[in-house]
Structure formats: structure tokens, C-alpha cells
Amino acid sequence: MTTTRLPLFPLNTVLFPGLVLPLNVFEARYRALLRDLLDLPEGEPRPFGVIAIRDGHEVAPSALGLPDDAEPPAGAGAGFADDPMRSFFEVGCVADASTIRARQVPGEAEDATAADEEVTGYEVLATGTTRFRLLSVDAGGPYLTGEIEPLDEDAGEGAGALASGVLRAFRKYQKALAGANERTLAPAQELPDDPSVVSYLVAAATMLHTADKQRLLQAADTATRLAEELRLLRQETALISKLPSVPGAEYTIRPTSLN
Structure with a gap:
């Protein structure tokens, strides 16, 4: 078993391979993570692990209710269990931070390599690459790191036919959710035909609870994921058709995660 260690970025959402994730980073622990990614050689990947939170807080708890001079909880594991492994789902997605832009104090030039005291946060654009299984978590540094095992993507039996059905x-x-006719939807030929790409795109674009998305991410193979998506899509479409009104299609777009 080949394992590696990566910085961890816990989120209240699930990232899928091939999907883009915008991040608005402001906490000290995640600023430290971004600084270390920026220290990697120019042009090289800047990988970190995105893991969905099972039980905990995406940002550290505030100091509400504490005296004004009290320090809020801090540290790499703030907001999570004493053993952070218990706070996270088992399978996550490696992300590559292709774009990192610093937000700085007024009057300072925007430079992602500026000193941390001048930086109030980072705007990051990352892309999911491969799935991983989380084996252990270390909270001893400025941010969480995890030992991970990369997961292969197996097609499974009948993935091609299932992708067409999905x-x-x-x-x-989409039609039920948008309350529109087919002419407003993207032409069928613009949709991907690779079964694994279809499975991840649909998983990301469908309005589902985090636990449902997580179940799709950690499916044993593409065919299993597609079969579950087919069941969920039929279920959700039937439910939407019985509602007096449905959210606009714009709500299928995931917002920037605040961290």
C-alpha cells in the first residue's frame, strides 16, 4: 500500500475529481497551509487534501460569550474532536491549488508571497484530482495533515450504459428543478461521455445532502456510483414535481467556501 502525507483542508462540502473549488481563506491555520503551498517550486502541483466534515466546524468556534480579552479556541484541530479522525469522513479528494491570490492590508500590493502580517486572507481556485482514503490525522503542526492512500477509479460492470441513463x-x-423546457438546457452533445466524468459531474451538480454526496464519492467503482445516482435522480425528480415551487437553477451552483 502506497501512502503519502498531505495538508488537510476540512470543509462542509464534498469535492469530486475534475471539479473546481473556490476557497476564501482567512483563518491563521489555513493561511499557514497556503504559505507552505506557495513555497513549492513554480509550475509544480500544489496539492492538499479536501475532506468532508462529519461532525465539527469548518471554521474555528468564535469567542461569543467569552470576555472580550479571551482568546478563541485555536490550533490545527480547533472545532474538531480530540481525535480529528472522528470528525471527518473516510474518503476525500486531492485538490491542486492552481491559483492563489493574497488579500492584503490597504495600501499593499497584491502579492501572494507577501509577509503574513500583510495578508488578511487568500482567494484560492483549486481543482479536484484523485480520491484518497484518510488513514490518520496529525494535529501537531500549524494545520492538520493526514496520511492518505490514493484510490484508483475502477469502471465496474455496465458503466457505459448506466452513464447514458444517468x-x-x-x-x-434539471428540467424539473429549473421549471424550464428542454430548449433552455445545454444540448446533449455538450455533456461528457466518459462514465467516470459523468458520475462526478452529476454528483457535484445535484442538490443533495453532504452525506449523500459523500456516499457517491466513496462508491466502490464508477458503475456503482452511476447506479446510485440514477436512483437518487429519479427520487429527487419525483419529489420536485410534487412541490408547489422549486428553487431556481442557480442554487445548484456551489458557493465559495469560507474558511
Whole structure:
């Protein structure tokens, strides 16, 4: 078993391979993580692990209710269990921070390599690459790190036929959610035909609870994920059709995560 160690970025959302994740980073522990990524050689990948939170807080708890001079909880594991492994789901996604832009105190030039005392946060654009299984978590440094095992993506049996069915079901779901006719949807030929890409795109674009998305991320293979998506899409489409009104399609777009 080949393992590696990566910085961890816990979120209240699930990242899928091939999907883009915008991040608005302001906490000290995650600023430290970004500084270390910026120290990597120019042009090299800047990988970190995105793991969904099972039980805990995406940002450290505030000091509400404490005296004004009291320090809020701090440290790499703030907001999580004493053993952070208990706070996270088992499977996550490696992300590559392709763009990192610093936000600085007024009057300072925007430079991602500026001294930390001049930086109030970072705006990051990251892309999911591969899935991983989280084996252990270390909270001893300025931010969480994890020992991870990369997970291969197996096609499984009948993935191609399932992908076609999922795309048809997804377009019906879009139509029901948007309350629009087919002419307002993207032409079928613009949708991907690779089963694994279809499975991740649909998983990310469908309005589901985090636990449902997590179950899709950690599916044993592409075919299993697609079969579950087909069931969920049919279920959600039937539910939406019975509602007096549905959210606009813009709500399928994930917001920037605040950290």
C-alpha cells in the first residue's frame, strides 16, 4: 500500500475529481497551509487534501460569550474532536491549488508571497484530482495533515450504459428543478461521455445532502456510483414535481467556501 502525507483542508462540502473549488481563506491555520503551498517550486502541483466534515466546524468556534480579552479556541484541530479522525469522513479528494491570490492590508500590493502580517486572507481556485482514503490525522503542526492512500477509479460492470441513463435522468432533473423546457438546457452533445466524468459531474451538480454526496464519492467503482445516482435522480425528480415551487437553477451552483 502506497501512502503519502498531505495538508488537510476540512470543509462542509464534498469535492469530486475534475471539479473546481473556490476557497476564501482567512483563518491563521489555513493561511499557514497556503504559505507552505506557495513555497513549492513554480509550475509544480500544489496539492492538499479536501475532506468532508462529519461532525465539527469548518471554521474555528468564535469567542461569543467569552470576555472580550479571551482568546478563541485555536490550533490545527480547533472545532474538531480530540481525535480529528472522528470528525471527518473516510474518503476525500486531492485538490491542486492552481491559483492563489493574497488579500492584503490597504495600501499593499497584491502579492501572494507577501509577509503574513500583510495578508488578511487568500482567494484560492483549486481543482479536484484523485480520491484518497484518510488513514490518520496529525494535529501537531500549524494545520492538520493526514496520511492518505490514493484510490484508483475502477469502471465496474455496465458503466457505459448506466452513464447514458444517468445523463437522461439528469436532464429531466434539471428540467424539473429549473421549471424550464428542454430548449433552455445545454444540448446533449455538450455533456461528457466518459462514465467516470459523468458520475462526478452529476454528483457535484445535484442538490443533495453532504452525506449523500459523500456516499457517491466513496462508491466502490464508477458503475456503482452511476447506479446510485440514477436512483437518487429519479427520487429527487419525483419529489420536485410534487412541490408547489422549486428553487431556481442557480442554487445548484456551489458557493465559495469560507474558511
